[in-house]
Amino acid sequence: MSTANVSHSSSGEYHHHTAHHFENAEAEYNASKFGVWLFLCTEILMFGGLFVGYIIYHQRYPEIFHTGAKFLDWRLGATNTVVLLISSLTMALSIYYAQVNNKKMVLVNLYVTLACAFVFLGIKWIEWSHKIHEGLLPGRLFHYDGPEAAVKDLPMYFGFYFGMTGLHASHVICGMALIVWLIVRAHKGHFGKNYWTPLECVGLFWHLVDLIWIYLFPLLYLIG
Amino acid sequence: MASSDPNKNYLNEKSGLMSWLTTLDHKRIGVMYMIAVMFFFLCGGIFAMLLRTELIHAGPTIMNSQQYNQVMTLHGAIMVFMVIIPGIPAFMGNFFLPMQIGAKDVAFPKLNLISWYCLIIGAIVVVASLFYHGVDTGWTFYTPYSIKTMNGTTLVVAGAFIIGFSSILTGLNFVATVHKLRAPGMSFFRMPLFVWALYSTAILQVLATPVLGITLLLLVFERTMGIGIFDPEMGGDPVLFQHFFWFYSHPAVYIMILPAMGVVSELMATFCRKPVFGYKAVAFSSIGIAAVSFFVWGHHMFVSGQSEVAGILFSFITMLVGVPTAIKCFNWVATMYKASIRFDSPFLFALGFLFLFTIGGVTGIMLATIGFDVHVHDTYFVVAHFHYVMVGGTLMAIMGGFYYWLPKMFGRMYNEFWARVTFVLIFVGFNVTFFPQFILGTMGMPRRYFDYLPEYQPLNTISSIGAYTIGTGFLIALFVILHCIFKGEKAPDNPWGARTLEWQTKSPPPHENFYQQPVVTGGPYEYR
Amino acid sequence: MFFSSPAYASTFMPPAGTAIAQQVDTLYGFLVAISFISCVLVIGGFVYFSFKYRRQSENEKGGGLSHHNLLEFLWSFIPFVLFMVAFVWGWIVYSHLRSMPKDGLEIAIQAQKWNWTFVYKSGKSSSGEFYVPIDQDVKMVMTSKDVIHSFYVPAFRNKQDVVPGRYTTLWFHPNKIGDYQIFCAEYCGDQHSGMLAKVHVVSRQKYEEWLANDEFKGLSLEQVGQKVYTSRCMVCHNTTDEKKIGPGWKGIWGKEEALEGGSTVKVDENYLRESIVNPNAKIVKGYPPAMTSFAGQLSEQEMLGVIEYIKSLK
């Protein structure tokens, strides 16, 4: 988020110029991390609002949520959790390798993280298309005619399901775009033991996306 | 450091529209916010005049009920989301926060520019709803009415969602700037009180606005897919929407008033030429108000079907949030004891703020008393209360801040006589408009009424006449400001003899604010 | 502010119709008094200081003290005590306002976009006119058929939102005969300001009489329809042919009406009956789907009366 004007000093080693209004790179690094942590608070509060709504309605209409959860395949959810945990690890490793100046491993880990993200979206797409195919859609679009449809207001569960997983998937896609941006810069050799701020900032965002899925998985999938 | 060429400053350093639209200088972004907020205030003001013209006497006067509902909604939405929330923090805060703490810029200049574009894009989306059947839900978008009504509402809700990001990013920027970019020697208790007020506002903006974001997003899903979370026909609970909405919207009213209190603290210190009485008390009450503001939103829902237990608890906590506000008022009055007071128009507006905000505050306590609130809830008593606090509070402070900082922002002096004319017109017009509305509310006239019973006629006519006086006052103020920016005569660097950092540099200030990094040794208001 | 004496101040309140309304008035008088005093203190204070400490010479500095612990404690503690007194008094009055009496005359209120319907236990329902006997606890159980409304009687100092999808309650004990205005206090759309009704507090004997008599006795079907029109339909439909919220009724009987979505329908008895019970089935071209259904609210006699009345509007 800081102005990264790029210049290559003589030894080909990339040297990041600190923005004019910061004293030194250290102050800029701290400010950037502080800014990202504040942004993570806004994300927690946004998703938190949705979780509060979910828990309140779960307490008021337990049978809707228990019937709804039966349609979800917890095995797919569990695999997605494992996939995201691994992507979280490889993201953290990419920062570790940047700190020890091993530029090749930074790239490897970023690619693995990106791959995990694609796998996650793939599994997500399988689940969504299965629901859309069966007509288990939110609100007015709901046209499922199985026995469970007798439960009053069942579409509300799928309103929450598509709302929460949709919002989370959109954040996964934003995370993937940021990782591609990191990969491009890593190829240019921007990251090393003197400068890895963007890596850490995108890493923090990615870990938060994983954190939200850690809460989402039990609340949505494991209440059957 | 700034280029030492004396006649180079942030205004003429680069020229051309693109240099403005892609600027990363917090001062230029502040000026761009000023232009945007003044324009939106003009639109909101026109809608206000239309409302009051319609209510001059009972029955349709210049529009039918559907048009009245749309004008009422747009007046509320524009004034809240586009004038009063970005008003002081984004315009004066962006310009003066970095200067008052001796920094060269805000922590994230690019983010600062993005937040300005969020406001503009959001505003365009809101205005686009006019050409798509309009919106008539009131600025609160209560469900299930907002779900079923005309489809301009989706655009206004999406617009407000985008404007929310402008508020979040500004708050995020200010918290990071205050924590990380203070000048050497400037500890937290040497910061001016304007910075304290903006810091507590920024915390509110960061922590409260995201919940509005998710609420408006759910409302858009509700309208497009009918997910039924807030729709009683599909199992939802409309009162839960009110809980979600007001969880943001009450901290939002403190986002509106805290910066105004910051401006008034600055004006008090400068024009009484002494430190503000009880600096630590005023600073901590800003933080106190920000903290307690998250616990009181239920007083907007005393009669909404909320349970009695919750109502009583919210009434009790609302009384607690009244105490730090009262402390601030008493501290300002105590500042004037044994002071050396100069009656320039910024100070007149500060006194106007004190007068009107006191009435706004005490009527707030009356409304917090749940036994009485049941009678006057959703009546003109509430309309009068929040106009006394928002127009009498925040707008008086915006005008006071404008006149106070114009010499610093543009290096030119405003016309003192005409500025005082605007004060008299606005102050008198305001009381004539909104004081009768207290009485209308006690007599039981509900709010958002297009047509009213004959017994409310005389007071409504008086109120409309007062509204025209405020209108003229603000219009003259617009000319005073425009005249000052383009044709005002040169102003000295520190016309008021103020001690805060932004007055210790040239006006208009150079690109990097200071020629050499200021080192702070004493408090912000050392006059001896 | 409102002149110092609280009693004088409450003259702005509409005449109180219940005992609890008196309590709200005294609370209101107390609140006005402490507000007036604190305004005089603060405003008087700074006006006096601003005159006394005008700047005498150009470089005169402000002196005075910058903090004073006792003073700061006092002006935090005294407002706190005053606010707590206001809170507790408010709590007591609120509990009176909201504690439902065990036995009382139970009446169901149905709010609908832009009129109130009162349904008595005897099955009699009246729209816009709410007859209650004097000196009797009246319990109202309210629900809305479409959006949130709010049942507000200024004379009884009481209001309660009427939320669709659930029942909210309100009660009062009228102790003065008279007619009191009912407002809708929660924004509910176009005719929010037109959603008015009246509480008629009458003697018990007159109340029994009103409850028993069939207001349509001896009236022709057309006159019944005219009565139903004035109490329910006038808010949205004109008897001329010009548009209000819904289409005007003059000369529409037997006419071929163009509908949204291109098709047309002949205005006859079953079209009108269907439009009353399920209005969104066939909407006339150029009109918003704003009408909520009157299913279960109109008796057969009233339905026939409205149709008869429309026929008579040539």
Add this chain to the structure above:
Amino acid sequence: MAHDHHDNEHHIIPLGTYFKVLGALLVLTVLTVAASRFDFGSFNTIINIGIASIKASLVLAIFMHLKYDDRLYLVLILTSVFFLIVMYFFSVLDLFTRISQGPIL
């Protein structure tokens, strides 16, 4: 405020710790799935949220370096979670203390 620039004294977490944390997270995932097999009634939600919070604090502490960073970031996160709890508490306080009223006709 000025830090010396040459040696970044940022704490570098040893490689092994990352893999240990991943292991712990996977075990907890298995645990939470297993816990959902049994029906503890309304206790289930509390267990779900409990295990999820342990996993979350592991990710926060190690993967996001919160353990070795400025205390301020932890305060920020806890304040946001605290205000969410406040929102939940007051909304639920209202929803579950309403005197339920049925139709009378």
